[in-house]
Amino acid sequence: MSHTIYYRARNSALFCAGLNPTFLPLSPKSPIKYDKIRTMINKGRILRSLAGFYDVQTEDSQVYQTRARGNFRKKGMKPVVGDFVDFSAEENSEGYVLDIYERKNQLIRPSVANIDQAVVIMSTVSPDFSLNLLDRFLVFLEHKQIRPLIYISKLDLVEAGSFEQIKSDYEAIGYAIFFDEAELRDELKGKVTVFMGQTGVGKTTLLNKLAPEMELATGETSEKLGRGRHTTRHVELYPLMEGLIADTPGFSSLDYEVDNQPDLNEAFPEILRISHACKFRECSHTHEPDCAVKTALEAGEILASRYQNYTQLLSEINQTREHYVKQGKKQT
């Protein structure tokens, strides 16, 4: 590790410790005594994970290559891309991740932590557009406190204007929905964004439009080249529009633990807003009397498809719960 980097690391570490680094000799004219200060603890964010190495970026944009100390594995913890970590920067050697800060949220595929927002890509056709799948993605993200941004791909394959109604319906709920990657690009500023959608919707195509320099192979090109897709098992947060985007699109399927999810109301913003007017505080909006949500549904203030998907998910959650309860009884 070069001295310049070492100095910066030290500087940043002192910032983290709440000390003013200007009080210390940092110019090359007054070198640091390495035997006295051999290891500095630094704070940064993991941008890349590859073959047991983690590239950590500090606040002053320096990138350090680190490894995780063995004790992480013993604790069943593994640093992931997006993690904020304390790490050691040592003279003439790689650093070590020492501690992982509490995660705001985490996704398994791609393995990324502390995500601000996700672009849900839905194609008009091939695969066919599905409001049910869209709502499932939205519920998944709401529960993880990740802001959803909806992007509709393959609009060139349908009649102009076919998706305007869906756009205005979802905007009325409060979701941002995009037909155009230029508009979407503006939303990436200063945020950590992941891309998700079924296989073939055009995730890679969109990523390539947003960041051509990443040169990701789309279905078409990788078939032409005769090699499998996503062969590299690495995840990287890629700087774009003063933000970071995950270069590995994910989520062909949504397998998540419904049982651990909080109230389904929370995942349907328009239902949540109205539910405060229901007679019963615990109203499920299915069979209870004086349900404000059902009244709103009848008045056309809540989309029929949204209500239908809500009740479908609710019964799936209840079935899963019953299943677990029965299993639990059998075991005891």
Ligand SMILES: Nc1nc2c(ncn2[C@@H]2O[C@H](COP(=O)(O)OP(=O)(O)OP(=O)(O)O)[C@@H](O)[C@H]2O)c(=O)[nH]1
């Ligand atoms: N006509 C049209 N085709 C598109 C569009 N976007 C993507 N495609 C095509 O759809 C196919 C799948 O696109 P990809 O970008 O590989 O899709 P993906 O979501 O990354 O797919 P997976 O890697 O399987 O998850 C390719 O043949 C693309 O050329 C679009 O806006 N219009």
Ligand SMILES: [Zn+2]
């Ligand atoms: Zn109700």
